[in-house]
Amino acid sequence: MPTSIKTRRSFLLSAAVAGATASTAWRKTFAAPDPDAYFAGAAEREITPPEGMEITHFIRENIGVHDPLYVRALVIRDSSGKQIALVSADALGAGFATCDEIRDRVKEKCGMDEVWFSCSHTHSGRWVLSTPRSDREYTEELQWDDGTHVPLIERPAELAWNTSVHQKIVDVVREATQSLQPAVLRTGRAPVKVGINRRVTRPDGFTHMGWNRQGLIVPWVSTLSAHSKETQQPIFILFEHAAHPVTVPHTSRLVSADFPGAAVAKLRKSLPTDCIAAFGQGCSANINSFPLRTTHEDADAAGIKLGEAALVALDKSNVITGDSIRFHTIPTILPTMPLPSEKLIEAQLIAQKDHPDRIRQLKKITAYRATGQVPPARRLDAHGLMLGKEFCLIGLPYEHFSHTERWIDRAAPFANTMAFTLTNGGRGYIGSDAGLAMGPNGGYEAGCMPNWSAHEVMSPNLGPPAVGSEKIIQSAIAALWS
Ligand SMILES: [Zn+2]
Incomplete structure (x- = not known):
């Protein structure tokens, strides 16, 4: 010890x-x-x-x-x-x-x-x-x-x-x-x-x-x-x-x-x-x-x-x-979870037609997908x-x-x-890695599309951090001590 x-x-x-x-x-x-x-x-x-x-x-x-x-x-x-x-x-x-x-x-x-x-x-x-x-x-x-x-x-x-x-x-x-x-x-x-x-x-x-x-x-x-x-x-x-x-x-x-x-x-x-x-x-x-x-x-x-x-x-x-x-x-930069599939976005564009904020997010995702970009990372x-x-x-x-x-x-x-x-x-x-790994089931703090009650879906990053973020944060903190 x-x-x-x-x-x-x-x-x-x-x-x-x-x-x-x-x-x-x-x-x-x-x-x-x-x-x-x-x-x-x-x-x-x-x-x-x-x-x-x-x-x-x-x-x-x-x-x-x-x-x-x-x-x-x-x-x-x-x-x-x-x-x-x-x-x-x-x-x-x-x-x-x-x-x-x-x-x-x-x-x-x-x-x-x-x-x-x-x-x-x-x-x-x-x-x-x-x-x-x-x-x-x-x-x-x-x-x-x-x-x-x-x-x-x-x-x-x-x-x-x-x-x-x-x-x-x-x-x-x-x-x-x-x-x-x-x-x-x-x-x-x-x-x-x-x-x-x-x-x-x-x-x-x-x-x-x-x-x-x-x-x-x-x-x-x-x-x-x-x-x-x-x-x-x-x-x-x-x-x-x-x-x-x-x-x-x-x-x-x-x-x-x-x-x-x-x-x-x-x-x-x-x-x-x-x-x-x-x-x-x-x-x-x-x-x-x-x-x-x-x-x-x-x-x-x-x-x-x-x-x-x-x-x-x-x-x-x-x-x-x-x-x-x-x-x-x-x-440190945390990557964002990969964008939802094209099929999911298409379905959501119809399902969310009465929610202008959500449609705005979906259109941004569509634009990112069209140009092959990954969603914005977090500082x-x-x-x-x-x-x-x-x-x-x-x-x-x-x-x-x-x-x-x-x-x-x-x-x-x-x-x-x-x-x-x-x-x-x-x-x-x-979210913790375990929470993020649950995908749409990850709840308010860690969930992703199509869970619209997930906080990070409505964010400039278009989704929660990627699984693996917990390890990135731990490495950054450990580097503070070295
Ligand atoms: Zn809070």
Whole structure:
């Protein structure tokens, strides 16, 4: 058994036996190997969309706020001056154009060497869009990326809110950088379950959305925290769990960060007032929070449970050694599943004649077939932040199955891991190879034509990723560690 695995097992054991909810361990005196190895700072800003600006997803009227939405920045600098900003937003998501824009702007304005932008995936907020530019055509690719067919420039109220979000991201990173102080970094883990696997396969082989209580989930919360060397108080706690934030009912017309917001609120109540708590969404493509779409009170209860688990993880956390930040990106392309047959397309052109969106997709497929082209591939940059030998955070665009996070946890040569999805771009789902191999039976997240409820059929790629994508992603992640 490799040493790293042994270390991880004993680490997990100590986390698993933790029962207390009051966080105290970080108050103890601890010795970092290098007294000035790391610096940390954090800040937050409210980004709640105003009343009247519709909530998505599902799209619905916005008559007010249940709990406000925030963007938060955590900045870590090492002894050489290298620094990274981890920005987390209460948002449904953001495409590549938006994330590229945010990351470039923050690097330039705040002097960051690296910036990650991650979304919590709350289904009671907004999608963050790119800023309109006169020198940029609003192409179909950009429309898919922004999740809208109507240019933002034609919606002044939304443009104003979206612009303010972009500005607040710069502001929040700048403020976090200005508050940098010598810090000890710690990482912890504790068991918790907020969701249940949502992919149920019927006896006839078709997969639909339901409750698969035996299905794979990620039954823990992992934390990365920074503690002031001077006061030993926590500066920030970053926590990650994998579950779609869908406990708030889709009939609610109130903006909410769903259970991640309630978890942050729980942490804020339990920790010093100036400690920033920020949530990262794990590999939750096949996990729904439970209970599904019921009440704001249920979302609060799930968040409190998650927050209490994060406090246990913090209590049992271990010091991260080393003196440098290491981050890498492996640019990766995922091929798309082969196009449907000509016969299937012909039949669908007749069957879907009353669905203009579907007909549009079918005509594109026909054009690709006519010229012998393969469907467009997906960009999927794999990002890694490695700290000492104790901690690794993987950041992935798109939504990924829990299998990916479980694989990262098994394969990573680090004592503890976190995986963020909806990070630095993406739109929709990357199925596991097993899900993709089911073809049309692969369900909402992985199915292909003629399953029109399969999300990726209605995408710029004209279908889900090809079988084999899981291995490509794993290779990219492993390359981050080499
Ligand atoms: Zn989703």
